[in-house]
Structures are given as structure tokens and as C-alpha cells.
């Protein structure tokens with residue numbers, strides 16, 4: 001398969017949609033990003049790499065970080081995690097508060113903000129310096145020790161995160177948050193504010209394409225069974241109330257973030273990351289969705 005020629009073609013075709021979508025302005029710092037940035041990086045299980053556009057420029061990974069926190073939390077708690085977070089798609093926006101009250105403070109799944117806040121709470125209970133431990137984990141997955149938190153983005157979300165504050169207080173009232181809410185929010189905002197490139201993300205997500213083995217390292221840090229579960233959750237919950245649409249159009253497990261990134265994996269095939277900051281109404285990158293739809297269509301690599 002000539003992935004480079006296909007990526008070049010997709011890059012040109014997807015650009016036709018660059019007028020569509022809006023930047024995520026509810027985190028003020030994200031509204032400062034150049035809306036026309038666009039990059040793609042694809043890594044195959046055989047170790048070949050292909051890229052186009054702004055694929056080495058770092059951006060705010062936001063909710064994509066939730067997959068990496070799940071990969072860190074799941075081996076710590078095992079199935080006990082599912083007593084505090086569900087595994088069902090929510091059909092609601094990522095920051096919806098309605099369902100959380102009906103369901104007694106148990107988030108539907110780990111990729112909703114509420115679910116990620118529970119995982120942040122678990123990491124805080126487990127580690128003295130969770131920020132450093134999480135950053136080290138991400139650096140290891142990506143094979144890049146220079147990855148950092150973007151402190152301006154973290155502070156910007158901290159100053160305006162009223163809905164997340166509501167979610168965590170609701171869960172605290174139901175006993176599903178152990179630590180101080182401010183401490184958990186602070187860690188969560190940092191986790192979301194990690195800055196990575198498409199290349200970094202494509203490398204990091206090879207762990208989900210490669211049965212738990214870290215990219216370019218002779219080390220397995222997740223069992224096959226845990227990878228299977230995480231990929232299943234990406235498939236059913238990775239795009240919130242657009243998870244069906246992503247399955248329908250793209251047909252791969254994946255995860256989006258409001259920084260405009262999307263990562264998708266083809267188990268035993270490849271890991272691909274796309275970045276284009278303009279989002280549709282559901283908070284997913286317009287060009288990112290289009291790019292991945294074209295990729296699986298042209299290469300016949302939907303898992304269905």
C-alpha cells in the first residue's frame with residue numbers, strides 16, 4: 001500500500017472542507033491557535049512512517065489524554081475501576097451533567113469529562129506526584145522525553161472550567177471522588193494540556209495497535225485483554241454523541257480532543273493522528289473526521 005501517495009491525496013481533498021467548523025473558544029487559550037493548521041502522521045505495525053502538513057507541530061491533546069490515563073489506571077485498579085465508571089456510550093456531550101445525576105454520580109464511561117475526573121482522582125490517590133508520573137508515562141508511550149505540559153492552556157481552562165467544577169462536585173456528593181475537588185481539577189487540566197504533535201500521538205497510540213507493546217521499545221505494558229477493552233471503549237465512546245457517526249464513516253477505534261486532534265488505530269495495522277483545530281458542533285475536528293473517512297475508504301481499512 002502506498003500510504004504516502006494516499007496521505008498526499010487525502011490532504012488535498014480534505015482541504016476543500018477547511019472553511020467549516022469553529023475553534024474551541026470555551027478554553028480561551030485554544031482560541032489563539034491558527035485555525036488553518038493541518039497535519040497527518042501514520043505509523044504502521046511494521047514500523048514504517050508517513051506524514052504530511054503540520055505533523056510535527058505540537059498542539060493541545062485535550063481529551064485524547066483520557067485514553068492514556070485509562071491505560072495507566074486500568075492496570076492499577078483492574079476490574080474494580082468499573083465500579084466507579086461505566087462502559088456504555090452516553091449519547092450526550094462530553095461535559096453533560098444531566099445523566100450523572102440520574103445515575104448517582106457514576107459516569108457512563110471513562111472518556112466523558114466526568115469519567116476522566118474519576119481516573120484523575122485514582123491517580124492522585126495512588127501517586128505522590130501524579131503530574132510527573134503521568135507526564136513520564138506519556139513520554140514513554142511516545143518515545144519522546146521532550147513532551148511537556150502547556151501551562152498557559154492548563155491555567156486558561158482552570159480559570160473558566162465551571163462545568164467541570166459542577167461535574168466533580170456532583171460526583172463528590174455521591175462519594176465517587178476521594179480527593180479534594182480542586183486538586184483533582186488541577187491535575188485533570190494539566191493532563192488535558194499536554195502538548196504533542198501528530199507524530200508523537202501516532203507513536204504513543206501504537207500501544208493500542210500493537211497489542212500493548214510500546215512503540216520502538218521491546219516492552220509490553222498492557223495485556224492483550226486490556227488493549228482489547230480500551231479499543232472497544234474508543235470505538236463506542238471515543239467521540240461522545242458522535243461515536244456512531246465516527247464508526248459509520250471511519251470504522252476504527254479512535255479518540256478526539258477539542259484541540260482538534262484525532263487519533264485512530266487499526267489493531268495490528270497502524271496508528272494515525274490528524275490535527276486540524278476547527279471543530280464541528282459535537283467538538284470533533286471537521287478535517288480530522290474527513291481525513292480518516294477518506295483514509296479508511298481509500299485503503300479499505302475500516303475494521304468492519
Ligand code: GLN
Pocket residue numbers: 061062063064094095113157164192256257258259283
Ligand atoms: N479539557 C477539556 C474539557 O474538560 C477536554 C474536552 C475535550 O477535549 N472533548 O472540557
